[in-house]
Amino acid sequence: MNTEQALKINIPGSNNTLVTIVKAFVRQRYNLVEDDQADICIIDLDAYKANSLLDEIRKQHPVRPIIGLSLNEVAHDNIVFLKKPFRPDDLTQVLDQVSLKINQPKVIVADKIVGSIHRAATAVIEKSADKNRHVAHHGVTNRSDSVHYNPAEFLQGALINAYCQSIDTGITHRMEAWWNPIIIFPKIKKVWVDADDKNLQAFCRLPLKTFARYQAHDRDVANEVKIQPEPMLNTDDCPGSLQSMDAFLWKVAWWNAGGQLPLGIEHDQLIQLKYWPNITRYLCPDHVVQMCAILYQRPVSPLQVSEVLNIEHKEVYGFISAAHALGLINSIEDQPMKSSRLSESTKPVAKRHNVGLLRRILSRINRR
Amino acid sequence: MGQHKLIFTGPVGAGKTTAIASISDDPPVRTDEAATDMTKQRKPETTVALDYGVMHLPGEEKLHLYGTPGQERFDFMWDILSTGGIGLMVLINNNRPDPLKDLCFFLQRFETLIKSTAVVIGITQTDLKAEPCLQQYHKVLNKMNIRAPVFEVDARSRNDVSLLVQALLFSLDPGLSLELEDKDGKLETA
Ligand SMILES: Nc1nc2c(ncn2[C@@H]2O[C@H](COP(=O)(O)OP(=O)(O)OP(=O)(O)O)[C@@H](O)[C@H]2O)c(=O)[nH]1
Numbered sequence: 218m219n220t221e222q223a224l225k226i227n228i229p230g231s232n233n234t235l236v237t238i239v240k241a242f243v244r245q246r247y248n249l250v251e252d253d254q255a256d257i258c259i260i261d262l263d264a265y266k267a268n269s270l271l272d273e274i275r276k277q278h279p280v281r282p283i284i285g286l287s288l289n290e291v292a293h294d295n296i297v298f299l300k301k302p303f304r305p306d307d308l309t310q311v312l313d314q315v316s317l318k319i320n321q322p323k324v325i326v327a328d329k330i331v332g333s334i335h336r337a338a339t340a341v342i343e344k345s346a347d348k349n350r351h352v353a354h355h356g357v358t359n360r361s362d363s364v365h366y367n368p369a370e371f372l373q374g375a376l377i378n379a380y381c382q383s384i385d386t387g388i389t390h391r392m393e394a395w396w397n398p399i400i401i402f403p404k405i406k407k408v409w410v411d412a413d414d415k416n417l418q419a420f421c422r423l424p425l426k427t428f429a430r431y432q433a434h435d436r437d438v439a440n441e442v443k444i445q446p447e448p449m450l451n452t453d454d455c456p457g458s459l460q461s462m463d464a465f466l467w468k469v470a471w472w473n474a475g476g477q478l479p480l481g482i483e484h485d486q487l488i489q490l491k492y493w494p495n496i497t498r499y500l501c502p503d504h505v506v507q508m509c510a511i512l513y514q515r516p517v518s519p520l521q522v523s524e525v526l527n528i529e530h531k532e533v534y535g536f537i538s539a540a541h542a543l544g545l546i547n548s549i550e551d552q553p554m555k556s557s558r559l560s561e562s563t564k565p566v567a568k569r570h571n572v573g574l575l576r577r578i579l580s581r582i583n584r585r
Numbered sequence: 586m587g588q589h590k591l592i593f594t595g596p597v598g599a600g601k602t603t604a605i606a607s608i609s610d611d612p613p614v615r616t617d618e619a620a621t622d623m624t625k626q627r628k629p630e631t632t633v634a635l636d637y638g639v640m641h642l643p644g645e646e647k648l649h650l651y652g653t654p655g656q657e658r659f660d661f662m663w664d665i666l667s668t669g670g671i672g673l674m675v676l677i678n679n680n681r682p683d684p685l686k687d688l689c690f691f692l693q694r695f696e697t698l699i700k701s702t703a704v705v706i707g708i709t710q711t712d713l714k715a716e717p718c719l720q721q722y723h724k725v726l727n728k729m730n731i732r733a734p735v736f737e738v739d740a741r742s743r744n745d746v747s748l749l750v751q752a753l754l755f756s757l758d759p760g761l762s763l764e765l766e767d768k769d770g771k772l773e774t775a
């Protein structure tokens with residue numbers, strides 16, 4: 218959202234008098250719009266059924282600021298109160314305050330951090346081998362090498378920033394990155410987003426700036442990700458179910474990766490899982506358990522994993538990207554790749570149990 | 586006709602009886618009785634001797650599923666049960682007073698079986714109590730110098746228990762293939 222852009226106001230409930238007044242008072246500075254596009258709602262708290270209307274708005278737009286008008290002082294959670302009667306200036310002042318709150322903190326904070334991730338990512342590329350050198354020359358967008366993606370350019374990067382801010386401060390945060398707002402509740406380690414997985418997966422396919430290009434006319438706005446504190450918001454304001462922060466980041470990273478590795482991990486580099494991911498609670502397609510076991514047992518390269526399991530690279534790379542996003546991957550940098558032969562890297566721990574038995578148990582336990 | 590054992594262990598109320606029931610082919614044999622003394626404060630029934638279930642494998646082969654009784658006064662049963670097991674499934678009840686201590690206790694108690702096979706750890710009842718979290722379990726394992734899969738499991742969910750068993754099988758042999766089960770058990774790892 219741009220501070221220069223006129224804020225969009227919605228006045229729910231068919232209150233024609235209020236609409237006329239607000240229109241007259243705010244003139245050109247704010248636009249009155251339909252519910253769906255609004256940034257702010259104004260509601261007459263003295264009107265008939267005002268409370269149920271309020272509940273309805275809260276349900277549909279849990280994070281939208283509301284200005285409540287009333288003859289009497291009322292204390293509603295999460296509502297900016299304006300006492301009636303009011304003068305045009307009173308209203309515009311309140312609107313300006315709210316609009317400042319919506320617009321200000323996020324741009325500065327988010328851009329700074331995204332910028333630093335970009336710089337870190339650039340450094341990684343510049344450090345890496347010859348084959349990547351031309352990529353560094355062309356900037357951080359290295360989709361072109363087709364093996365890597367840059368998490369900082371996707372929802373994953375923005376989400377990690379939002380998680381960090383939220384966890385550091387212990388305050389509920391809202392993040393917007395050209396999509397539905399994502400609410401982060403750091404104390405209970407949950408996130409809320411008003412979208413299903415199909416929607417999320419579709420959104421995860423492209424870097425954020427692609428969406429920015431469609432939606433922003435202003436170049437300065439193109440990199441904007443909004444992350445802002447929402448101390449007043451609680452889980453009751455979020456209809457539907459909450460998801461665990463880890464499980465959410467896991468699938469976002471998997472889908473953002475699009476079958477590629479995150480910058481900084483090479484396909485022939487030895488890596489190892491620090492811990493098993495919480496697989497019963499995460500997106501867990503076929504082969505996840507096997508990939509965990511192989512990568513946990515000893516250092517192997519992404520390529521080796523796909524060879525040993527005889528599965529496509531993109532499956533392995535998606536898994537590694539997700540695990541990497543959660544900080545579960547250790548890179549073993551100085552060990553030459555030759556030292557670990559394929560056969561060595563998948564040595565059974567207990568040889569005395571024949572493979573056949575384990576396999577038969579596996580086929581049995583897999584049957585649904 | 587091969588006879589093989591898979592051992593489930595863990596403290597009172599960890600879900601051993603439930604986990605075995607969720608993957609057993611035959612109705613499991615239970616020796617649950619009305620709980621007395623301390624145990625009763627937490628659950629109405631507890632296993633006094635052992636749990637038993639079975640998975641029928643292709644070719645007349647069986648995998649016996651044994652659950653140790655959770656109460657320590659029955660721990661003379663534990664060694665008898667665990668001899669010859671293909672691996673150990675430890676279930677830890679997150680809703681007990683000190684689940685991290687429980688983990689240490691069971692890993693030490695079954696050290697011999699773990700050293701000769703493999704162990705996986707499922708944390709249950711996390712829906713009822715979220716703390717301690719998985720990181721805290723990882724720390725305990727690091728301290729004990731044990732590398733083992735540990736993740737959340739709801740013993741009532743067949744899918745969760747199945748993933749825990751798979752984690753054990755792949756820990757025993759990560760090269761194990763999901764495809765084409767072989768009839769004579771001759772296939773080697775890739
Ligand atoms: N809410 C919840 N309940 C669970 C979970 N796992 C198991 N249970 C329930 O916990 C109770 C105890 O499970 P049991 O299977 O009797 O536990 P046990 O390990 O056999 O206990 P003992 O025989 O006393 O040693 C049962 O009612 C299960 O349905 C879980 O993850 N969440």
Ligand SMILES: [Mg+2]
Nearest residue numbers: 601602631632
């Ligand atoms: Mg029992």
